Amino acid sequence: MTYCHNCKKHVDYTVRECTEDFELDGYRFSAVQRHAFCPLCGEELFPDEIADFSTEQVHEAFRVAKGSITIAQIRELLKKYDIGANPLSLLLGWGENTVDRQMRHSIPDRIHADRLKDLLYDPIAMYDLLYSGKDKISASAFRKALRAVYHCIENQTTIEDVPANKPVFYHKIEIILNASGCSLSNGTDLNPGNYVRTLKDDTTEMAFAS
Numbered sequence: 001m002t003y004c005h006n007c008k009k010h011v012d013y014t015v016r017e018c019t020e021d022f023e024l025d026g027y028r029f030s031a032v033q034r035h036a037f038c039p040l041c042g043e044e045l046f047p048d049e050i051a052d053f054s055t056e057q058v059h060e061a062f063r064v065a066k067g068s069i070t071i072a073q074i075r076e077l078l079k080k081y082d083i084g085a086n087p088l089s090l091l092l093g094w095g096e097n098t099v100d101r102q103m104r105h106s107i108p109d110r111i112h113a114d115r116l117k118d119l120l121y122d123p124i125a126m127y128d129l130l131y132s133g134k135d136k137i138s139a140s141a142f143r144k145a146l147r148a149v150y151h152c153i154e155n156q157t158t159i160e161d162v163p164a165n166k167p168v169f170y171h172k173i174e175i176i177l178n179a180s181g182c183s184l185s186n187g188t189d190l191n192p193g194n195y196v197r198t199l200k201d202d203t204t205e206m207a208f209a210s
C-alpha cells in the first residue's frame with residue numbers, strides 16, 4: 001500500500017518491471033527497474049521498496065559493468081564459508097573493515113574483486129587462504145569456516161581437479177579439526193577409513209594449535 005496524492009487515499013499499487021539502459025562513469029549497462037502505479041488513476045507512485053529495489057539493481061549492474069563483484073556475490077561468499085566480513089578481510093591481509101565497506105558503498109577494484117570471486121567459486125582456494133591465515137583470526141572463526149569449506153569440497157562437482165584432491169583435503173581438514181578437539185557437524189560425516197592417507201609428512205605441519 002502507498003498513498004496516491006491524486007486519489008487522496010492509500011492504494012494497493014500495481015508494479016511493472018522492465019529493463020532500462022544506463023550510463024555512469026563512462027560505463028553503459030542495463031538494469032531491471034520497477035515502476036509502481038495507482039490502480040485507480042494510473043498515476044506513477046514512488047513507494048520506498050520500489051525505489052530501493054531499482055536503486056540496488058542499478059548499483060549491482062554498475063559493479064558488474066566495471067568488472068567488480070556484486071554485493072549479492074559477497075553475501076553469498078560469506079554465507080558459503082560461514083565467515084564474517086571482518087575475519088575474511090583479515091585473512092586476505094586487507095584492512096579489517098574492507099569487505100564490510102565493499103558491501104556498502106565502496107566498489108572493489110578488479111584485483112580485489114577477482115580475489116573474492118576466486119574464493120567464491122573455488123573452495124580449495126578458500127581452504128588455502130584459511131589455512132595460511134589461521135593465526136590472523138579467532139580459533140572459533142577458523143573452525144567454523146573450515147567446516148564450511150569441508151562441506152563445499154564434499155559437494156563440489158564443477159572444478160575438474162577436485163575429485164583427485166578430495167581425499168587429500170578431507171585428510172588435512174580432519175587432522176586440523178581433530179587436533180583442535182573438534183569434529184565435523186555431528187561427527188557423522190567423516191569416515192577417515194574411506195580416504196587415502198598420503199600426507200604423512202604434512203601431519204605435524206597441519207596440526208592446529210588451539
Ligand SMILES: [Zn+2]
Nearest residue numbers: 004007038041
Ligand atoms: Zn490514484
